[in-house]
Amino acid sequence: MPQIRSTPIGEAYAWTGAALRQSRHWLDQLGEEDISDLERALAAVKHKGLRWGAFDKQDFPLTVMAARLQRMDAELSEGRGFILMRGLPVARYSLDDVKTIYWGIGCHLGQVRPQNVKGTMLEHIEDLQVSNLNDPNLRGYVTAKGLDAHCDNCDTVGLLCVDRARIGGVSMIASMGAIHNKLLAQRADLLEALYQGYRYDLRGEGVTGSLDETSEPVPVFSSHQGRVRGWFHRRLILGGAAKAGITLTPLQREALDFVADAAHDPELVLEHDMQPGDIQLVNNYAVIHYRTPFEDGGGHKRLLLRMWTNRRVRDQVDPVFEQSWIVAGYQAREWARDRAVAALGNRV
Numbered sequence: 001m002p003q004i005r006s007t008p009i010g011e012a013y014a015w016t017g018a019a020l021r022q023s024r025h026w027l028d029q030l031g032e033e034d035i036s037d038l039e040r041a042l043a044a045v046k047h048k049g050l051r052w053g054a055f056d057k058q059d060f061p062l063t064v065m066a067a068r069l070q071r072m073d074a075e076l077s078e079g080r081g082f083i084l085m086r087g088l089p090v091a092r093y094s095l096d097d098v099k100t101i102y103w104g105i106g107c108h109l110g111q112v113r114p115q116n117v118k119g120t121m122l123e124h125i126e127d128l129q130v131s132n133l134n135d136p137n138l139r140g141y142v143t144a145k146g147l148d149a150h151c152d153n154c155d156t157v158g159l160l161c162v163d164r165a166r167i168g169g170v171s172m173i174a175s176m177g178a179i180h181n182k183l184l185a186q187r188a189d190l191l192e193a194l195y196q197g198y199r200y201d202l203r204g205e206g207v208t209g210s211l212d213e214t215s216e217p218v219p220v221f222s223s224h225q226g227r228v229r230g231w232f233h234r235r236l237i238l239g240g241a242a243k244a245g246i247t248l249t250p251l252q253r254e255a256l257d258f259v260a261d262a263a264h265d266p267e268l269v270l271e272h273d274m275q276p277g278d279i280q281l282v283n284n285y286a287v288i289h290y291r292t293p294f295e296d297g298g299g300h301k302r303l304l305l306r307m308w309t310n311r312r313v314r315d316q317v318d319p320v321f322e323q324s325w326i327v328a329g330y331q332a333r334e335w336a337r338d339r340a341v342a343a344l345g346n347r348v
Helices: 032-047 064-078 095-109 176-186 188-196 234-244 250-262
Strands: 027-029 082-086 111-113 122-125 147-150 156-163 171-175 221-224 227-230 270-272 279-283 287-291 303-310
Touching (some): 032 095, 064 279, 095 111, 095 156, 171 176
Antiparallel strands (some): 156 303
């Protein structure tokens, strides 16, 4: 029986969108000194003949930005669990240079992790105009559809906006702590099912590579060292139950629906209409995220660069999540290059 927190969460990470919309103190605006610091580090990397994916933090020396990134890391792990950094002049650089700067920032925040078994480290989030939108293995981020509220398979997910859509594509986030508080206030009877956890569909990217493989149960909420952490992906839970031949109880389904609905609660959600040069960073154990549908056109084609990082020091990660690679991150697997599942990697 897991230990279920029975008192409201009062820490900073149980924020509500309604409260944060009262000011913009959470917006992290880059100044000229920060940008110059990043550009010096970019020049240092290029002078060594290196590019993104092939260097670590010592190759990307920062001074002013190093202190800022330390503060941001503390905010991600101990504070509200998200950052919106604004002001990187992406139009000034080539796309490769943008990726190099972004990679350097990621290396200062943690260890950049693969996003699938093929080993993709920086993923393009854009509409590829896929013909079969009903493919159950299709990953929604290669479409212009809205995405369901979910958490990603790493400690921190970063999204850098290179270009925005003509309309839509608004990033929406909500605090898992605030969702837990809403459950406690309105439906505390659902918490046990969420703490017990669910099996997840591994979508052909588990140890065996089988499309039928599922994870061991992973909790939606867990209490560790006095802090509630969460991780949620309803689509993968429903897929995992189907593939494992499990019939979820009405209470288990109701609990999933409550979390998904709470992530859309106007009182809880905070909107980010991301601009070119914005970098959004989200702690996947503290914040759930999704996006609205979008349309390209009018000289705009929405392109975000996604990066996953894990903390270098793992003491902040709840062991129940650390031990489950569905949460802690994928591992690149050699067989992915040779087996049919590799085709799925292009659509994840």
